[in-house]
Amino acid sequence: MENLQLVLPEIFLSLSIMFLLILGVFKKNSSRLVQSLSLAVLIVTAVITFNETIGINEIKLFNNSIVIDYLSSLMKIITLLAAFLVLIISSNYLKTFQIFKIEYPILILSSVLGMMVMISSNDLIVFYMGLELQSLALYVLATFNRDQIKSSEAGLKYFVLSALSSGLLLYGCSLIYGFTGSTNFNVIADQLNSNEYALTFGIVFILVGLAFKISAVPFHMWAPDVYEGSPTSVTLFFTMVPKIAALTVFIRFLYVPFLNLIDQWQMILIFLSIASMLFGAIAAIGQTNLKRLVAYSSIGHVGYALAGVASGTNDGIQSSVIYITIYILMNLGLFSCLLMLKRDNNYYEKIDDLSGLSKNHPMLALSLLIILFSLAGIPPLAGFFAKFYVFKAVIEQSMYFLAIVGLLSTVVAAFYYLRLIKIMYFDEQKEKYDTDHGFWLKFSLTASTLLILIYFIFPSQLIEVVSRINII
């Protein structure tokens, strides 16, 4: 029990959720209070995580079912900060649709709790528990704007497909348990017998489930519909936060128990990566809705992050973590822009609504320009470095095919990013949008744009942060 302080972040978060729920039920009109308290809870949890666990190399708790190491601490902090930013910039949007309710921050907190459990899991059952906790919260979040039919549809679609993938995942877990006699990652690693083909089946089933959660091709079908139908602030949450946890589980699941079977899963991962990069790039070209476009672009970006994981080295894992961090930063900026396209209590999300933005709102257009070029991976912006590290790790393993396909799909992807820039800068202007945005929305846009822009001056810092990740 002396190690209980190591799971203090999770304990604190779950107690806070219960407290906030009770507070919200008994105190009338307390949504603003609950929102502020939730923000504080996220920050405090991040601080606790930072203080208690960041210095720890590796400790396993509760019969080795929870692991606390640098990777888990780092990913938890990134998750918490990302959730904080999502929550803080979404309040105006929610108020517009009159869905600024106590449930929203509480659901976000619960899903964050689920993700933290996933990130720390060293056992299939613990991992599944965390996954279900976050998924359940996310289903409700997707339907949060329940008066809109699209939002309900999104939630239902997400629920049905996600339940299916969870089923596959559980099936994979039971196969693995059947052939190794344990659900613990380390025990599985010891019991591995690479001649058992059924084990490979187990891995494949679990990978399918995970690929679904991270929306990698060919398990991506839900993403565009759900991203389009959900409220924009929830879409923002979907594109950023669950990906961090899913990527961590990807890394831990493949590298802790199954490192010796790398020949078996590496090909699958390369396929997922190439398919996601290509499909994300090509399918986005025909989109007319910005949220759908972002969905396809996020599918593509997941492909790049998985390319790093596929390399099978510590360098590759580190590059994936860098990639996802920079991706989150760019996405935050992108959605801050989307949330600013508001006129008369109406949010605009068609591509054509960007038309001539540079004349009406030069600063907003310039920020979006920088973010889009960065998403396309053009130097000297941060997005280029993210891709550079990933492909460096990939080429060091002589995986030239993956690298070349990946880089060629950046050229295809550049096309639709350029199309947005073209609409903003070359087309005729339309009506102006509102400019009275909240402080935090402006702040997140400015901060993310500046960080993307000046990343090339301090590229070493982020590398140093991730260089302590050591899984193999």
Added chain:
Amino acid sequence: MNFPILSSLILLPSIGALFLFFTKSDKKDNFTGKYVALFTSAVNFFLSVYLWILFDSTTSDFQFVEERIWIKDLINYKVGVDGISILFILLTTFITPLCIISVNNSIKDRLSEFLIAVLIMESFMIGVFCSLDLVIFYLFFEAGLIPMFLIIGIWGGARRVYSAFKFFLYTLLGSVLMLVAIITIYWLNGTTDVVELYNSGIDIKYQNLLWLAFFSSFAVKTPMWPVHTWLPDAHVEAPTAGSVLLAAILLKMAGYGFIRFSLGLFPVASEVFTPLVYTLSVIAIIFTSLIALMQEDMKKLIAYSSVAHMGYVTLGIFTIQQQGIEGSIIQMISHGLVSAALFLCVGVVYDRMHSRLINTYGGIVSIIPKYSILFMLFTLAALGLPGTSGFVGEFLILMGAFKDNFLVAVIASLGVIIGAAYMLWLYKRVVFGKLINTDLKQMFDLNRSELFILSCLAVPTLFFGFYPDPLINTIEVSISDLIDQYNFKLASKT
């Protein structure tokens, strides 16, 4: 460490751009903005002249080298110049202020944004020419796409969107393979430092593929036949100042890259692929010259002539003869001056008549005589008349080619004749002949700024035509050393 003169050259235009970004431009005439931009680029020009004066042309070592840790254990920020790169830096800093003066007449709206794009472009281009690390080089090389895309797309002509996209995607597609090659070099040698790579050499097994990857990028940028098709589109639609930047500076990045990287890093592969480059160059010279002959649009004609001229450049580089490479560099400098001037000449009549078609004009010699004189000078320089810088470059290239491969040299010489034909025919149709279109009578002659820009370009064109020694002295030692290294590496097969 001494005063970091190269970093200042790179940073100064960006600082000017930042300053412009924060100055509120008064809507009427962006008086302050223009002078800020002009001042910054002029200071940069004088700084680069100072660099040239300090430059020691008796050694082929890199000078003014600055090295800082950038990404720890991975990449160092390293810049420096030798005889090959310094002239390109001078060309960049010389052309940019002229571009900024020329916007007076052609750019009407969003002037300060345009100037910001031009200044940032200058920063990136200088960076390309002085970076001594492959990753830094790639960074600057690619970054230049952003401002150029915006320049063509925002301020361009009717089909600007198509051209901007074509320009961007074509060049990006070429470049990503180079990125793969650069990372592979890092993996093979553990460094991307150009000087170290020169010394250590690159594994012979990989050279051919790496050479092709670099080639795919440079060939698109040069542009070589058959991937030249983006250039006429980009030129036609870009505003005058954009065409000037594109022709004078952007096209030179690839020629520079061929000398610095293809020859310097992959001598064995360069030897293998020389026939390929020869073939493509000769086709470019003959084929695009013939296409140029048939153009109705003045800008398009000059754009195709650029492709032909760049064909001479690639031909000269791969002769691996002292004269050939010297000629290529002088041809690039000369083409930088002359094509810039020709695009400005087209811009002058376009601003007045809003037509680039050749048959709009004819007989304007009596209406705008000053213009006609200067236009003639640049026409003659473009076709390589002795006494202009164009002659020096072409002559040296052909001399080098004759030493290396007789047949190629003979065919390339034929290109000179076609070149003379299309340039003189263009001049004849625009300037001489009967004055049929009566609207032309309202044209006024060059104003002060136009006269100033064109004279600024005419002086070095003539000066280096008669007295190319300053250029040759600067590049001579570096090139002979490059060739020695090349032959040595080839002999020892590394």
